[in-house]
Each structure stands twice: as C-alpha cells, then as structure tokens.
Amino acid sequence: MQVVTVVGGGLAGCEAALVLARSGHRVRLCEMKPQARTPAQATDRLAELVCSNSLRSDNPRNAIGLLHEELRRCRSPILAAADATRVPAGDALAVHRDAFSALVEQAIEREPAIELVRGVVESLPDDLAILATGPLTAPKLAEALGEAVGGRLFFYDAIAPIVSDESIDRSVAFLQSRYDKGDGADYLNLPFTRDEYVRFVAELNAAEKVQPRAFEETKYFEGCLPIEVMAERGLEVLAHGPMKPVGLTDPRTGRRPYAVVQLRREDPAGTCWNLVGFQTRLTWPEQKRVLRAFVPGLWNADFLRLGQVHRNTFIDGPEALAQDFSLRARPLLFLAGQITGVEGYVESTACGHLVARAVAARLEGRTFVPPPPETALGALHGHVTGAAHRDGDDYQPTNVTWGLFPPLVDGGKKLDRKAQMLARARARLAEWLESVEPASRTARIGGA
Ligand SMILES: Cc1cc2nc3c(=O)[nH]c(=O)nc-3n(C[C@H](O)[C@H](O)[C@H](O)COP(=O)(O)OP(=O)(O)OC[C@H]3O[C@@H](n4cnc5c(N)ncnc54)[C@H](O)[C@@H]3O)c2cc1C
Incomplete structure (x- = not known):
C-alpha cells in the first residue's frame, strides 16, 4: 500500500x-x-x-x-x-x-x-x-x-481590518476611485479634515501595540508598513501613503479632503470592506477604539476581521x-x-x-x-x-x-x-x- x-x-x-x-x-x-x-x-x-x-x-x-x-x-x-x-x-x-x-x-x-x-x-x-x-x-x-x-x-503577513457594509456611516463615506479610474466608484472613502487627521495620528502614536517576538523584530517590508510605524515616522507620512487624498473630491465640500481612509470591496456584492493599506500591530481592543473614535464614518464599525502583522x-x-x-x-x-x-x-x-x-x-x-x-x-x-x-x-x-x-x-x-x-x-x-x-x-x- x-x-x-x-x-x-x-x-x-x-x-x-x-x-x-x-x-x-x-x-x-x-x-x-x-x-x-x-x-x-x-x-x-x-x-x-x-x-x-x-x-x-x-x-x-x-x-x-x-x-x-x-x-x-x-x-x-x-x-x-x-x-x-x-x-x-x-x-x-x-x-x-x-x-x-x-x-x-x-x-x-x-x-x-x-x-x-x-x-x-x-x-x-x-x-x-x-x-x-x-x-x-x-x-x-x-x-x-x-x-x-x-x-x-x-x-x-500584513492583514488590514475588514468592516461590514451596514456599519459604515454613508452620510460621511463617498464612493469614488482615484481620478475616477475604472468605473469611477470602486472605493468607499472616509474623508478627514486636517484637525481630524492630526488627532488620528496622535492616537495611533499613543495606542497600545502588540510587541514583536524576538525573532520578528523590525523586519517589516517598506511596501507594507504597519500604519502606526508610518505614524511614528512623521505626521505627514500616512497622508502621503495609504491615506493620500489625491484624485478624490468629497461631495459634501466639493474639495479634496486632507486625507482619506480608502475602503475596498471584500466581496463582489460589497457586504464588507477592507481598509486599504491599514495593516497594524495595534492590539485588537485598541484597533476598535481608535478606528471607531477617530476615523470619520466608522463610529459604529462592526469589525469582521482585525489587523495583524507577524512572521508567517x-x-x-x-x-x-x-x-x-x-x-x-x-x-x-x-x-x-x-x-x-x-x-x-x-x-x-x-x-x-x-x-x-x-x-x-x-x-x-x-x-x-x-x-x-x-x-x-x-x-x-x-x-x-x-x-x-x-x-x-x-x-x-x-x-x-x-x-x-x-x-x-x-x-x-x-x-x-x-x-x-x-x-x-x-x-x-x-x-x-x-x-x-x-x-x-x-x-x-x-x-x-
Ligand atoms: C508566535 C506565534 C503565535 C501564534 N499565536 C496563535 C494564537 O494565539 N492563536 C492561533 O489560533 N494561532 C496562533 N498562531 C498561528 C498558529 O501557530 C498556527 O495557526 C498553527 O499552529 C498552524 O498550524 P500548522 O499545522 O500549519 O503549523 P504548526 O502548528 O506550526 O506545525 C508545523 C510543524 O512542522 C514542524 N516543522 C517545521 N519545519 C519542519 C521541517 N523542515 N521538518 C520537519 N518538521 C518541521 C514544526 O516543528 C511544527 O511542529 C501563532 C503563530 C506564531 C508563529
């Protein structure tokens, strides 16, 4: 046999x-x-x-x-x-x-x-x-x-959180792809004013993080850095990275927001959305707290998955x-x-x-x-x-x-x-x- x-x-x-x-x-x-x-x-x-x-x-x-x-x-x-x-x-x-x-x-x-x-x-x-x-x-x-x-x-691995569609505040979020590429409405965007952005970065810096194991230390790929590592590198790093607002116009103001969190569909029907580029080592309770309190439109977010970054x-x-x-x-x-x-x-x-x-x-x-x-x-x-x-x-x-x-x-x-x-x-x-x-x-x- x-x-x-x-x-x-x-x-x-x-x-x-x-x-x-x-x-x-x-x-x-x-x-x-x-x-x-x-x-x-x-x-x-x-x-x-x-x-x-x-x-x-x-x-x-x-x-x-x-x-x-x-x-x-x-x-x-x-x-x-x-x-x-x-x-x-x-x-x-x-x-x-x-x-x-x-x-x-x-x-x-x-x-x-x-x-x-x-x-x-x-x-x-x-x-x-x-x-x-x-x-x-x-x-x-x-x-x-x-x-x-x-x-x-x-x-x-670098895992970003996922939220359910019905828990996103649609009076804040707007559908638009950067420069209206694709069919023009592939992403949901959560816009920040400068004050909101500055508060968010400060919260990321202060939040509790999962400590890396000895064999994991600081070996992140530059292409997929955790958001809190970017926040630590300087106030504007996120706004020039995953939170960049270029090519987007907030319909409520008719202007480009100071920064955005972009959400991408996780399934074709759009029942859940992935926070693009938001891999993070914040502890899970801190992720929920910071994202709900400081990201416009996620006040009641139902998290279907939380972020992680670890050796794998x-x-x-x-x-x-x-x-x-x-x-x-x-x-x-x-x-x-x-x-x-x-x-x-x-x-x-x-x-x-x-x-x-x-x-x-x-x-x-x-x-x-x-x-x-x-x-x-x-x-x-x-x-x-x-x-x-x-x-x-x-x-x-x-x-x-x-x-x-x-x-x-x-x-x-x-x-x-x-x-x-x-x-x-x-x-x-x-x-x-x-x-x-x-x-x-x-x-x-x-x-x-
Ligand atoms: C630091 C750390 C913490 C984790 N914490 C959690 C947690 O709290 N909860 C959770 O659900 N998951 C956790 N995980 C993930 C968890 O380890 C895996 O989900 C699970 O153990 C994977 O199962 P597996 O059978 O694929 O691998 P493992 O359970 O890792 O089994 C792989 C086996 O292969 C053996 N092996 C490896 N290479 C060779 C080789 N060349 N020849 C012979 N044998 C070999 C290893 O000794 C090991 O026994 C953690 C992972 C890590 C690294």
Missing part, C-alpha cells in the same frame, strides 16, 4: 495524518522536534499550541464557532482532542494545552497505520506527500518550497495550488495548514482535514469534491485555492470570517443575516457530507 509522507507534526499535519490513517491509508509523519524547534515552540510535543490556549469562540453565530461545529460533524480528531481537554472559558473553546498535545501525540503513537519519524526534513519529498510545516517552516525546506513556487513564498511563512495559494491543495508545479505534493494562507489553530486544522480528504480521494482514484462555499470549510477552501478571489487581489492569510462567505442571494434581512448564513451553511454541509461520505468509509475517523 502506498505510504503518504506528512511533513510537520503540528495541528494540520496531525489532523491530516489521523484522518488519512483512519480512512485506511498508511502515513509516515515527519516532525523535526526534538532535533530542532522553531523560535515560538517551547515543548517537544506534537500539535503544540504555541501561544494562546484558546481555539476562540465556540458559538456558531461566529464564523469560527461554525468552523468548530463543521469539524465536529466531519469527526475531526483534533477537535475531538480539544473537546476532551476543554477548560472553562465562557463561550470560547479553550483547552489544557499540555493535555491536548499529549492526547494528540498518544493518538498518533497508538495508530498502527502511522509511522512517526523525528528529524528535520530539508528537501521536498518526491513521492505523494503533504507539507504542513507551518508559519515558521525550517529554513532549508522553506528555500526548497520557495523555488518550487517560483519565489512566491512570503515571510510576513506562506505561499500564494490561488497562484500555486490546484483545487485539491496540490501544487500545480508538483502535483504529488499537497500543502496544508498555515503555510497555505489560512490563519489560526482551527483554520489550520480545518485545512489539514480537507487536504487529508483530497489525498484520500487521489489514492482511491476519486475526484476531490470541495465543501460548498457557503460552509465555513468551503469558505476557507475558496480563499486558499482561489475560487473566491478576484484578479489583482493581494493574497494575504486570513482567519475564517463571514466576509469569506458568499452573500445571501436577496441580501438577507439585516438583523438576522448571520442566522440565515448559519442555517444555509448547516444545510449545505449536510448535503456535502451525504454526497462525499458513504457512512461505511469514514466510520473510524474522529475521537482522539
């Missing part, structure tokens, strides 16, 4: 190895610990949670909670281990981190179809394999991957990956987890789960059918493989958010839009599971 090599015993790699083994396939799982550790790791365990012990909200009205629910319905071994080691944390799914990792490691060690090999992998495997080496992939392997994807391997190795998923997560340039090599451009423990697990299903399909001579885009799993699949992308988008990693889901056909009633999206996701996942999963084949998946 063909053996699938899985490189990386983190969340995605362990999920993929267990799902494959429990669907009847043989796996060689290669993990570099204890021979080497990434700068973020503190133990030699598999499936280490390197920072928070929270897998975030377990409430399915949040996209992440829905992803938990879907993974449980798919009998994810990692979610089962999280549930088994859960600690009280309100509506969040938080775990006892040592017990969690120990349980996953035990499941791997006890699984007869998995051979666990410890050691650093330095080149890309030639046979059927899954690369799940995470945000801090060891350097030689990262170099080899970089070559395989034509240099499109990145080492930092990832490829350009839509460019490099086929629909089944295999590399277009090397069809025997599949990528899973954070390295594909998902962000977070649960999203990486979800990606590992889907990749295991895709590899199983390849081994069994079936076509991989991805989950529908209306589900949380499908929304992530669409983000990573490009089904949900528009030409010219800058690819950046993301957590699962409602902004990745297709909008409701009739726009949905504002008040219960999330409930409608949730009901739709549940129905679509049930249809998908029924079509792809004859009960007999997957009966053993699940339960760490």
Whole structure:
C-alpha cells in the first residue's frame, strides 16, 4: 500500500495524518522536534499550541464557532482532542494545552497505520506527500518550497481590518476611485479634515501595540508598513501613503479632503470592506477604539476581521495550488495548514482535514469534491485555492470570517443575516457530507 509522507507534526499535519490513517491509508509523519524547534515552540510535543490556549469562540453565530461545529460533524480528531481537554472559558473553546498535545501525540503513537519519524526534513519529498510545516517552516525546506513556487513564498503577513457594509456611516463615506479610474466608484472613502487627521495620528502614536517576538523584530517590508510605524515616522507620512487624498473630491465640500481612509470591496456584492493599506500591530481592543473614535464614518464599525502583522511563512495559494491543495508545479505534493494562507489553530486544522480528504480521494482514484462555499470549510477552501478571489487581489492569510462567505442571494434581512448564513451553511454541509461520505468509509475517523 502506498505510504503518504506528512511533513510537520503540528495541528494540520496531525489532523491530516489521523484522518488519512483512519480512512485506511498508511502515513509516515515527519516532525523535526526534538532535533530542532522553531523560535515560538517551547515543548517537544506534537500539535503544540504555541501561544494562546484558546481555539476562540465556540458559538456558531461566529464564523469560527461554525468552523468548530463543521469539524465536529466531519469527526475531526483534533477537535475531538480539544473537546476532551476543554477548560472553562465562557463561550470560547479553550483547552489544557499540555493535555491536548499529549492526547494528540498518544493518538498518533497508538495508530498502527502511522509511522512517526523525528528529524528535520530539508528537501521536498518526491513521492505523494503533504507539507504542513507551518508559519515558521525550517529554513532549508522553506528555500526548497520557495523555488518550487517560483519565489512566491512570503515571510510576513500584513492583514488590514475588514468592516461590514451596514456599519459604515454613508452620510460621511463617498464612493469614488482615484481620478475616477475604472468605473469611477470602486472605493468607499472616509474623508478627514486636517484637525481630524492630526488627532488620528496622535492616537495611533499613543495606542497600545502588540510587541514583536524576538525573532520578528523590525523586519517589516517598506511596501507594507504597519500604519502606526508610518505614524511614528512623521505626521505627514500616512497622508502621503495609504491615506493620500489625491484624485478624490468629497461631495459634501466639493474639495479634496486632507486625507482619506480608502475602503475596498471584500466581496463582489460589497457586504464588507477592507481598509486599504491599514495593516497594524495595534492590539485588537485598541484597533476598535481608535478606528471607531477617530476615523470619520466608522463610529459604529462592526469589525469582521482585525489587523495583524507577524512572521508567517506562506505561499500564494490561488497562484500555486490546484483545487485539491496540490501544487500545480508538483502535483504529488499537497500543502496544508498555515503555510497555505489560512490563519489560526482551527483554520489550520480545518485545512489539514480537507487536504487529508483530497489525498484520500487521489489514492482511491476519486475526484476531490470541495465543501460548498457557503460552509465555513468551503469558505476557507475558496480563499486558499482561489475560487473566491478576484484578479489583482493581494493574497494575504486570513482567519475564517463571514466576509469569506458568499452573500445571501436577496441580501438577507439585516438583523438576522448571520442566522440565515448559519442555517444555509448547516444545510449545505449536510448535503456535502451525504454526497462525499458513504457512512461505511469514514466510520473510524474522529475521537482522539
Ligand atoms: C508566535 C506565534 C503565535 C501564534 N499565536 C496563535 C494564537 O494565539 N492563536 C492561533 O489560533 N494561532 C496562533 N498562531 C498561528 C498558529 O501557530 C498556527 O495557526 C498553527 O499552529 C498552524 O498550524 P500548522 O499545522 O500549519 O503549523 P504548526 O502548528 O506550526 O506545525 C508545523 C510543524 O512542522 C514542524 N516543522 C517545521 N519545519 C519542519 C521541517 N523542515 N521538518 C520537519 N518538521 C518541521 C514544526 O516543528 C511544527 O511542529 C501563532 C503563530 C506564531 C508563529
């Protein structure tokens, strides 16, 4: 029987190895610990949670909670281990981190179809394999991957906040592209007077920031500096950068504003908008406070995603990956987890789960059918493989958010839009599971 090599015993790699083994396939799982550790790791365990012990909200009205629910319905071994080691944390799914990792490691060690090999992998495997080496992939392997994807391997992500359309004050925001390019109305602009701009820059300077880890220090790309770094460099730097007002006229005054925040559609229907160039390391509570209080028109902003900048190795998923997560340039090599451009423990697990299903399909001579885009799993699949992308988008990693889901056909009633999206996701996942999963084949998946 063909053996699938899985490189990386983190969340995605362990999920993929267990799902494959429990669907009847043989796996060689290669993990570099204890021979080497990434700068973020503190133990030699598999499936280490390197920072928070929270897998975030377990409430399915949040996209992440829905992803938990879907993974449980798919009998994810990692979610089962999280549930088994859960600690009280309100509506969040938080775990006892040592017990969690120990349980996953035990499941791997006890699984007869998995051979666990410890050691650093330095080149890309030639046979059927899954690369799940995470945000801090060891350097030689990262170099080899970089070559395989034509240099499109990145080492930092720079994520800007996203706000929902209905939470933007349209009496302030105006639609216009710079110099009326394109169809003239591709961007929403939030105009500042000089006084408003000066106050905003002062607040950015004073706001609390997430401190970089030692291995992250000051290695920003000049092309995507965090807004607070630009603010620190001088009062006018933002006004000549992402907040430049050139080519724009505020219809309320008939004049060019002193500065603007530009918003770009995140989805074709414009249900949510990205703050262009607003990657930031402000802490999440500070982002909400400063943006709501000091950006005209965002007073009531509903943030679907908040900004981040951190060390992260990832490829350009839509460019490099086929629909089944295999590399277009090397069809025997599949990528899973954070390295594909998902962000977070649960999203990486979800990606590992889907990749295991895709590899199983390849081994069994079936076509991989991805989950529908209306589900949380499908929304992530669409983000990573490009089904949900528009030409010219800058690819950046993301957590699962409602902004990745297709909008409701009739726009949905504002008040219960999330409930409608949730009901739709549940129905679509049930249809998908029924079509792809004859009960007999997957009966053993699940339960760490
Ligand atoms: C500093 C930091 C803090 C974070 N905090 C959070 C947080 O609080 N919450 C959250 O949801 N997410 C957080 N993340 C993101 C989180 O790490 C990932 O979402 C998740 O762990 C990714 O899962 P993964 O399986 O893709 O990679 P990982 O879990 O990192 O697993 C990759 C595995 O591959 C191994 N490996 C790497 N290179 C090689 C090689 N060449 N040969 C063999 N093995 C190799 C590594 O040792 C590791 O065990 C953080 C990331 C970092 C870097």
